[in-house]
Amino acid sequence: MIFSPPCPAVAAAASPSWWHRRVLLALLLALALVPAPRALAQPAIATLDWTLAETLVALGVTPVGVAQIDAYHAWVGAPRLPETTVDLGLRSQPNLELLASLAPDRLLISPMFANLAPRLSRIAPVANLPLYSPGRETWRQLHELTREVGRLAEREADAERLVIETEAWLAALRQRLPPRVPPLLVVQFMDERHVRVFGEGGLYQAVMARLGLENAWHGETNAWGFSLVGLEQLVGLEAQLVVVEPYPVGVEAALAGSGLWQRQPSVRQDALITLPPVWSFGALPSARRFADHLVTALEEASHED
Amino acid sequence: MRTESARRRAQALVCLLPGLALMALVVGSLAEEGLIEGLRALTTVTPDNAASLVRHYSWWPRLAMALMAGGGLALAGVLMQQVLRNPLAAPTTLGVASGANLALMAATLLAPGLLLAGREWVALAGGAGAMALVFALTWHRGLSPAVVVLAGLVVNLYAGALGMVLLLFHQETLKGLLIWGAGSLAQNGWHDAAFLAPRLLLGGLAAWLLLRPLVVLELDDASARSLGVSLKHLRLAGLGLAVFLTACVVSVVGVVGFIGLAAPNIVRLAGVRRLGPRLVWSTLLGALLLATTDLLLQHLSGTLPTLIPTGAATAALGAPLLLWLIPRLRLETGRPPGGATALAPRHPAPGRLAAGLALGLTATVLLALLVGQAAGGWFMTLDEAVLAWRWPRLLAAAGSGVMLAIAGTLIQRVTANPMASPEVLGISGGSAIALIATIFLLPAPGNLTLVVAGTLGALGSLAVLVLLNLRSGFVPERLLLSGVAITALFDAVRAIVLAGGDPRGQQVIAWLSGSTYYVDPVSAAVVAGLAVTLALAASPFARWLDILPLGAATAAALGVRVERARLGLLLLVALLTACATLVVGPLSFVGLLAPHMARLAGFSRARVHLLGAALIGALLMVLADWLGRQLLFPAEIPAGLVASLLGGAYFMWGLRRR
Numbered sequence: 035m036i037f038s039p040p041c042p043a044v045a046a047a048a049s050p051s052w053w054h055r056r057v058l059l060a061l062l063l064a065l066a067l068v069p070a071p072r073a074l075a076q077p078a079i080a081t082l083d084w085t086l087a088e089t090l091v092a093l094g095v096t097p098v099g100v101a102q103i104d105a106y107h108a109w110v111g112a113p114r115l116p117e118t119t120v121d122l123g124l125r126s127q128p129n130l131e132l133l134a135s136l137a138p139d140r141l142l143i144s145p146m147f148a149n150l151a152p153r154l155s156r157i158a159p160v161a162n163l164p165l166y167s168p169g170r171e172t173w174r175q176l177h178e179l180t181r182e183v184g185r186l187a188e189r190e191a192d193a194e195r196l197v198i199e200t201e202a203w204l205a206a207l208r209q210r211l212p213p214r215v216p217p218l219l220v221v222q223f224m225d226e227r228h229v230r231v232f233g234e235g236g237l238y239q240a241v242m243a244r245l246g247l248e249n250a251w252h253g254e255t256n257a258w259g260f261s262l263v264g265l266e267q268l269v270g271l272e273a274q275l276v277v278v279e280p281y282p283v284g285v286e287a288a289l290a291g292s293g294l295w296q297r298q299p300s301v302r303q304d305a306l307i308t309l310p311p312v313w314s315f316g317a318l319p320s321a322r323r324f325a326d327h328l329v330t331a332l333e334e335a336s337h338e339d
Numbered sequence: 340m341r342t343e344s345a346r347r348r349a350q351a352l353v354c355l356l357p358g359l360a361l362m363a364l365v366v367g368s369l370a371e372e373g374l375i376e377g378l379r380a381l382t383t384v385t386p387d388n389a390a391s392l393v394r395h396y397s398w399w400p401r402l403a404m405a406l407m408a409g410g411g412l413a414l415a416g417v418l419m420q421q422v423l424r425n426p427l428a429a430p431t432t433l434g435v436a437s438g439a440n441l442a443l444m445a446a447t448l449l450a451p452g453l454l455l456a457g458r459e460w461v462a463l464a465g466g467a468g469a470m471a472l473v474f475a476l477t478w479h480r481g482l483s484p485a486v487v488v489l490a491g492l493v494v495n496l497y498a499g500a501l502g503m504v505l506l507l508f509h510q511e512t513l514k515g516l517l518i519w520g521a522g523s524l525a526q527n528g529w530h531d532a533a534f535l536a537p538r539l540l541l542g543g544l545a546a547w548l549l550l551r552p553l554v555v556l557e558l559d560d561a562s563a564r565s566l567g568v569s570l571k572h573l574r575l576a577g578l579g580l581a582v583f584l585t586a587c588v589v590s591v592v593g594v595v596g597f598i599g600l601a602a603p604n605i606v607r608l609a610g611v612r613r614l615g616p617r618l619v620w621s622t623l624l625g626a627l628l629l630a631t632t633d634l635l636l637q638h639l640s641g642t643l644p645t646l647i648p649t650g651a652a653t654a655a656l657g658a659p660l661l662l663w664l665i666p667r668l669r670l671e672t673g674r675p676p677g678g679a680t681a682l683a684p685r686h687p688a689p690g691r692l693a694a695g696l697a698l699g700l701t702a703t704v705l706l707a708l709l710v711g712q713a714a715g716g717w718f719m720t721l722d723e724a725v726l727a728w729r730w731p732r733l734l735a736a737a738g739s740g741v742m743l744a745i746a747g748t749l750i751q752r753v754t755a756n757p758m759a760s761p762e763v764l765g766i767s768g769g770s771a772i773a774l775i776a777t778i779f780l781l782p783a784p785g786n787l788t789l790v791v792a793g794t795l796g797a798l799g800s801l802a803v804l805v806l807l808n809l810r811s812g813f814v815p816e817r818l819l820l821s822g823v824a825i826t827a828l829f830d831a832v833r834a835i836v837l838a839g840g841d842p843r844g845q846q847v848i849a850w851l852s853g854s855t856y857y858v859d860p861v862s863a864a865v866v867a868g869l870a871v872t873l874a875l876a877a878s879p880f881a882r883w884l885d886i887l888p889l890g891a892a893t894a895a896a897l898g899v900r901v902e903r904a905r906l907g908l909l910l911l912v913a914l915l916t917a918c919a920t921l922v923v924g925p926l927s928f929v930g931l932l933a934p935h936m937a938r939l940a941g942f943s944r945a946r947v948h949l950l951g952a953a954l955i956g957a958l959l960m961v962l963a964d965w966l967g968r969q970l971l972f973p974a975e976i977p978a979g980l981v982a983s984l985l986g987g988a989y990f991m992w993g994l995r996r997r
Contacts, residue, residue: 105509105511108511109511120973121973122973123972123974123975124508124845124849124974124975126849127854127856127975127977128973129968129972129974129975130728131711131713131725131728131729132714132973134728135713135714136714145782146843146846147846148784148785149784149786149789149857151785152785152786152859153857153859223515224515224518224840225515225516225518225519226527227518227523227525227527228515228523228525228646256645256839256841258841261645262518262646262840264397264527264646265397265525265527266393266396266397266398266525266526269389269393269397270390270392270393282515283454283455284454284455284458287455288530291528292396292527292528293384293396293528293529294396294397294527294528295527297386297392315842
């Protein structure tokens, strides 16, 4: 048979000159930027999933490769990926040759990419980490995911610290909340006529529950905890509207001329809350950022009254 | 025979039934808070009353929009069908919608400032641009209907493929446009309705002015010319008006399929013959059909976790109706084969030509096998570990290219129709629907599951094709129309799924755009083996393939049992298409293109035509696969899309040149 599974050493030897230069460069950068370069002892990890990528970075791991890095920075934003992390191409079709040449020790994927597992496992052992499984409590799954990523990256202590710190941070935020917060309706605009409204099963809902805030949306949601609805379905809900940016281009201008939107109580009373972008399918780092933004905005709103 | 009064009754019934249904739905909905209250909300709004707000700013504008959009699209449909003399011409088939879509995507990514000036203008410009391209490609042929339809098909597919590439790389940024692409009628003010109304009035007026000249188009070209009419300018006016109407509607509510196709055909089936009444009744019926469907969907929407956009839902519901209609349509059969079959002169030594192609294929294979990029830049390698990633993809690309090319050659020769291609038959579409369903209904499906599902889908649509066409003896035109209906259903399913914004959408796009990415050594070997086997199986049919394009009567006289030959060849085409689709997806041009390229190169007898097309198909796919992996490294553009772009460009160049 012509085919034989590649072993990392052979793949790395493919073209020695560029590879050596690359390693040298990476080492120099690591020495220059990271005060304690203990990353050398840890397993090299690559991931296709942005949620896993943000968790890895939060644990202090520098992933060797992440898919669609530009889009990660545009949509997940923080924490930023280290400069040395290599772009693997599309999330649904990462570049296998490139991935093999990075010789990772472990690959992390989410169930969405499960059909790639047989191919990826020719490069390195694959771990499939679920989040947002229907019927499971999101917050508990976030903890489990963080600890599992910590175990695979040999950063158990960092994972434990991230979990505890996030919990403590949220508890502190809860103390800062104004006394009476009305139910919140968290939406993100898709175009000037449609929004995603976030409810049961999603990250935002999990954070709000943790902060003791009530979600005004009790409608059906999909597996990722949102529902796509027309603006008219928001009418009549007694709620404080919270819009998560970014607005698609031109939508703000169009909303200025929308009769329905202008008559939303929150808009009419000039009490609309707008939050900076947060990855709505994220893990603990995104959860903490969302909580930060939300509580700060609610505080400001209560001072203005 | 139907009597005159029975026909009248049928005509009245066609509009009366949806009219009554709409009335019932409107009254039923208004009755929720009281009929008087609901009617009053049309003109005035009680600020603190939620029900009144929704009625005034959403429900009433939406009803008005549905009526206007349905009417406008149906009117455009009648005009197109009249000008193109083809009952299956529809406002969305000539590239207007996909041109508008592409313009919106490009503006969102490259020049967001344009969208601030008004989204509808960008969409209008895109639609007009696509249509201008179609006109430019066909102008020197007098905008002859068959060529316009062909050019429209190609422009449509080309813009669609470009849009897919953008979507693949910018799914998050473009998620709002996916809702637009599925045609949602949701409203939150009277702004859009106020934009559309005067434009539709203008269009209606222009249609009324064009009425008398357009009637002339029912004659054949010679008689029309003898009346002193400039066919070219008349066609330009008729199609231009239809495009204007379509672009206006599409720019505001998004892509709404089916209405423009179905309403005019239903009216025609009900026995309305003259153009004037057809325009009026179709417009009315289109308005009623869309509004009724939309109200029904609004009833459902509260119970679902996601929005079902009306445009795509209408198309999905309409596809079965279309399948039912096809056997009842009166088709122009026995047309002489169009000019497109008479192409380049026969090559004196096709064997030498084939040897040259084989040499080119070998060179391309070597290039694709040995040259590539890594994190450090370009490199050449003989390393086994790297080659192990490449050879299965090459083998699969070549194998599927061969299969699609042979399938295309067979179907183009059987139908004597240059537009025919395995993708158009709907077998790819059926298999794609099954793949989408599997990805969304099963948690984390593996590749084997997907392949099984895809095969079942292909077999299912083949069964539909055979059942629908058994009685008519597999008349080529009907066969193609059935395929168009299945493909329409696939488009609708895809649009609905993508509009929902589910993160799994990217996986669906990747699967559908035809990538050799998922091929492993075993499946590559299987594909290559199948390609060789089926190619050998096709060669004994060469005699039939030389005779069938001469027409059914001639073929029968020469001793070919036409029906049996058609069924046998159809089965072979289906098998070839199903195998290739599973590897490279439903959206490649290869099956359409490779046979034409082979003809142009000078392969004219069936046997060498098959050989030439197979070689060209393999060459095109291998090249597309390699280019797709290098152009945007490290990201990979699926081979099917690259093949579409290469092929589409060649095709447009060919149309222009001839």
